[in-house]
Amino acid sequence: METILVLTHVDETGAALSKASLEAVTAGKELATRLAATLVIGIVGADVTTAANALASTGARLLAVSGERFAQPRYASDAAACEALCRVAQATIVLAPGSARFTRVAAGVAHRLGGLIDTHITAIGGAEGVEATRWFYRQRVEAVLSRDARPWLLLLDAGTHAAFAGETGAAQVEQVAVELPEPRTTVSGIRAPMQDAQTIRPDAKMLFVTGAGWTKKQPDGQIHVGEAADLILGFLRLTGASLGSSKSLVDQGGDGQPVLPFLTHLNQVGQTGATPRHAKGLSTCCHGEEPHVVGWRFIGDRRAISLDPNCGWTRGKADVVYVADAFTVIAKVNELLEAKKA
Numbered sequence: 001m002e003t004i005l006v007l008t009h010v011d012e013t014g015a016a017l018s019k020a021s022l023e024a025v026t027a028g029k030e031l032a033t034r035l036a037a038t039l040v041i042g043i044v045g046a047d048v049t050t051a052a053n054a055l056a057s058t059g060a061r062l063l064a065v066s067g068e069r070f071a072q073p074r075y076a077s078d079a080a081a082c083e084a085l086c087r088v089a090q091a092t093i094v095l096a097p098g099s100a101r102f103t104r105v106a107a108g109v110a111h112r113l114g115g116l117i118d119t120h121i122t123a124i125g126g127a128e129g130v131e132a133t134r135w136f137y138r139q140r141v142e143a144v145l146s147r148d149a150r151p152w153l154l155l156l157d158a159g160t161h162a163a164f165a166g167e168t169g170a171a172q173v174e175q176v177a178v179e180l181p182e183p184r185t186t187v188s189g190i191r192a193p194m195q196d197a198q199t200i201r202p203d204a205k206m207l208f209v210t211g212a213g214w215t216k217k218q219p220d221g222q223i224h225v226g227e228a229a230d231l232i233l234g235f236l237r238l239t240g241a242s243l244g245s246s247k248s249l250v251d252q253g254g255d256g257q258p259v260l261p262f263l264t265h266l267n268q269v270g271q272t273g274a275t276p277r278h279a280k281g282l283s284t285c286c287h288g289e290e291p292h293v294v295g296w297r298f299i300g301d302r303r304a305i306s307l308d309p310n311c312g313w314t315r316g317k318a319d320v321v322y323v324a325d326a327f328t329v330i331a332k333v334n335e336l337l338e339a340k341k342a
């Protein structure tokens with residue numbers, strides 16, 4: 001019989017569990033129910049009381065490695081914490097969020113335990129055993145993996161499961177003691193870009209994609225890059241959407257053409273770019289060409305604004321296409337959103 005351990009960690013508030021951790025909890029609950037297996041949840045953080053109470057209704061055995069030394073992500077402390085949780089739980093299947101914090105340590109933990117790991121898991125199925133699904137070759141080939149080796153660690157991609165939300169209660173947590181050597185890494189603080197500059201937001205409900213049209217000559221014969229930048233940043237500020245881009249637009253900087261300074265190749269969506277997962281996507285000033293649309297595979301509701309009634313989006317690649325001037329539409333949408341906020 002399998003023993004399923006879900007490894008979780010707190011978010012940047014230091015108290016609540018990260019959304020990706022809560023998604024892993026859902027995956028663990030579903031798997032444990034299906035296999036009638038034991039469910040254990042391990043929590044890593046400085047103070048895990050709030051996080052544990054939020055898991056009270058799971059009915060799982062709760063383990064924690066806590067204390068100031070586990071407040072910050074650090075290889076030595078996180079790897080030791082995860083290893084200890086796996087050993088105490090005697091886990092055969094370990095599910096963990098594919099967050100920056102756990103992705104860094106999970107392979108090392110699997111090695112220490114003599115187990116195996118698979119990453120980028122998007123679904124867990126199987127009637128009798130455990131079958132993990134992941135995509136290869138830029139989301140074109142889907143594989144279903146099963147393994148006899150135990151423990152088997154599975155890192156789950158974010159956005160593939162609903163985040164667990166249950167009644168808060170007074171949870172019983174078993175503390176797992178971890179002896180750490182004197183740390184050689186100290187975290188002195190976090191230097192992060194301003195919230196407005198953080199344009200890639202994997203947890204956002206909407207993906208807003210900009211195409212090369214924003215920097216093309218408009219009907220008045222002029223380019224309006226400054227206005228485009230204001231409209232795009234205004235939309236992101238008002239909606240909290242994540243920013244994606246076509247390859248053509250992010251490539252323009254290297255070609256010496258007018259650019260939107262906040263766009264980098266990290267924003268690029270497509271065959272050679274990212275494959276984000278958001279409930280909705282709105283593409284603007286983009287033609288909807290195949291290599292770009294490859295990245296839209298997991299977007300639920302796809303919409304586009306393009307001047308061209310014959311663009312790729314209108315040829316079956318979007319659910320709704322507005323054949324309109326994106327400068328006018330986004331200016332109006334921003335105005336309505338401002339009015340709603342006021």
Ligand SMILES: Cc1cc2nc3c(=O)[nH]c(=O)nc-3n(C[C@H](O)[C@H](O)[C@H](O)COP(=O)(O)OP(=O)(O)OC[C@H]3O[C@@H](n4cnc5c(N)ncnc54)[C@H](O)[C@@H]3O)c2cc1C
Nearest residue numbers: 211212213246247248270271272273285287291292307326
């Ligand atoms: C091997 C290979 C891999 C590739 N990988 C990728 C990839 O990963 N990602 C990617 O994005 N591309 C990729 N491409 C490039 C891709 O094929 C397209 O060339 C690119 O995505 C087109 O970008 P675009 O739609 O922004 O620009 P354009 O094709 O120039 O289209 C601009 C659009 O904006 C519209 N427009 C202009 N002004 C306005 C306005 N005011 N309002 C509304 N609409 C307006 C125009 O009508 C036009 O449809 C790849 C290509 C190859 C060959």
